[in-house]
Amino acid sequence: MSRILSAPRAGIVIAVLGLLVMGFGICRGEMAVVLEKAINICMECVGIG
Amino acid sequence: MDNKNEWKRHRIQALWALLTNSYLVGFVQGKIYRGKLKNLCVPGLNCYSCPGAVGSCPIGAMQAVIGSWNFRFAFYAAGFLMFVGALAGRFVCGWLCPFGLVQDLLHKIPFVKKIDTFKGDRLLRRLKYVILIVFVILLPMFLVDVLGQGLPYFCKYICPAGTLEGGILLVLFNKSMRSALGWLYAWKSVLLIVTVILSVIIYRPFCKYICPLGAVYSVFNPISVFRYRVDKEKCTGCGACAKVCKMQVDPVKNANHPECIRCDACKKACPAKAITNTFQRP
Structure with missing residues (x-):
């Protein structure tokens, strides 16, 4: 616990901020877009078109 | 390494x-x-x-x-x-x-x-x-x-x-x-x-x-929680860490340089064991 408390403050603050930003994205439904893209073969990624 | x-x-x-x-x-x-x-x-x-x-x-x-x-x-x-x-x-x-x-x-x-x-x-x-x-x-x-x-x-x-x-x-x-x-x-x-x-x-x-x-x-x-630290008292300035780094970083000048991928090569190369991983503030 003391190691966590003595961790660089900026890192901790930004990590928490990251979680909040991530949560905001999840709440507005971005995960569904990611899933939709990821479960179908990404033709651009593999170089088909 | x-x-x-x-x-x-x-x-x-x-x-x-x-x-x-x-x-x-x-x-x-x-x-x-x-x-x-x-x-x-x-x-x-x-x-x-x-x-x-x-x-x-x-x-x-x-x-x-x-x-x-x-x-x-x-x-x-x-x-x-x-x-x-x-x-x-x-x-x-x-x-x-x-x-x-x-x-x-x-x-x-x-x-x-x-x-x-x-x-x-x-x-x-x-x-x-x-x-x-x-x-x-x-x-x-x-x-x-x-x-x-x-x-x-x-x-x-x-x-x-x-x-x-x-x-x-x-x-x-x-x-x-x-x-x-x-x-x-x-x-x-x-x-x-x-x-x-x-x-x-x-x-x-x-x-x-x-x-x-x-x-x-x-x-x-530079601000990540997981970071490297160089103990300046232990460091002899031999340059072994910079020499071994394949990303061309000198940990003595900046242990948390943006190009450092934390591969640990510098840590292992240091004869004085002056480089450590840490979760603590710089």
Whole structure:
């Protein structure tokens, strides 16, 4: 616990901020877009078109 | 770093690559995993069209959301990168990126003259930031079709990981995909071949000059929770750490340099054991 408390403050603050930003994205439904893209073969990624 | 320690890191990289690509049946059938785990991003560059991939590439996820008709920015992927970057920085590049492992292994292939650095090396390293801003964010955001949808420009025109992890295998197994091959596949194959050849000669050229994920994590490296510390009292200034660093970082000058991938080579090379991993404030 003391190691966590003595961790660089900026890192901790930004990590928490990251979680909040991530949560905001999840709440507005971005995960569904990611899933939709990821479960179908990404033709651009593999170089088909 | 001696071979024993370096291979220890490679084993962890390989284990992580296997874990995040554990849909092994996909490699046999030439299909991709379609389960709900793909809601989640993985920290490294791992194409979600790799037959084994069980998670999503954060750079692909970011472009998918930015380029979708109903969103203009990807908070989910950006938040994920902030979270991982703030905790670990480029530790991800050194230990948890499958494409990093591929380049590490390729660099072990003997070659007449390995190149550590060259004129313009420092300047070229800024290219990855340009690629992040232009190809991952701006183009999918603004270069859109009539429906407001943008393409994943980085994945489509630059990323060789998609060709290596997904393109080759899927095309091998899938007859209909083979018939659809065109100039883009040829272009991406050329990029992959160039990356492979350069990786034999230069250590991790894709990570140093191209990777937008490395660019994101490098921004967080100086403030990440997991960090390196050099004990100035123990340090004798022998320069062994800087000499052994394949990313051309001098830990004594800046132990948390944006280019440091936390591979531990400097730690192992230090005769005074002055470099340590730490979670504590500088």
